Amino acid sequence: MRRDHEHMLGLIERIVSYCDQRDQLNSCNDCQSTQHTVCHGNIELLVRAFVEMTLKHNLVESMYMEEVVPNEHRVAHNQAHMEIAQQLKEIRLVFSADGNGIQAIEGIDRVRQTLSEHFREYDQQLEAYLSATAASD
Ligand SMILES: [Fe+2]
Numbered sequence: 001m002r003r004d005h006e007h008m009l010g011l012i013e014r015i016v017s018y019c020d021q022r023d024q025l026n027s028c029n030d031c032q033s034t035q036h037t038v039c040h041g042n043i044e045l046l047v048r049a050f051v052e053m054t055l056k057h058n059l060v061e062s063m064y065m066e067e068v069v070p071n072e073h074r075v076a077h078n079q080a081h082m083e084i085a086q087q088l089k090e091i092r093l094v095f096s097a098d099g100n101g102i103q104a105i106e107g108i109d110r111v112r113q114t115l116s117e118h119f120r121e122y123d124q125q126l127e128a129y130l131s132a133t134a135a136s137d
């Protein structure tokens, strides 16, 4: 689980550091069009890889939770995963509509915040439940 989290944060880092014009520009449309095309494809690939990895990771966690954690934790944790999925979906929707990679990168930056809180609020607790179960087996 922790390795996944590091991997996810690593991908976020690659995405948010991808564009070096973000301080000066608000939109990729203000960049040279040849540059714009290259960036668009790369950002799309990176974001897709990150979204797929995150959704898969959350699914695996949800499977771990079955029959192992108290119902209250499981419901709240799954709800939190759905909110993350929604946030990711919106980033991709907006990006495919307007093609502004800078905005997509900023969305991913906000997801970093959401995920860091999620690791602290939910995943740490899940890890504790899992290791308690392993110890009692
Ligand atoms: Fe989680």
Ligand SMILES: [Fe+2]
Pocket (backbone or CB within 6 Å): 001, 005, 057, 058, 061, 119, 123
């Ligand atoms: Fe997680």
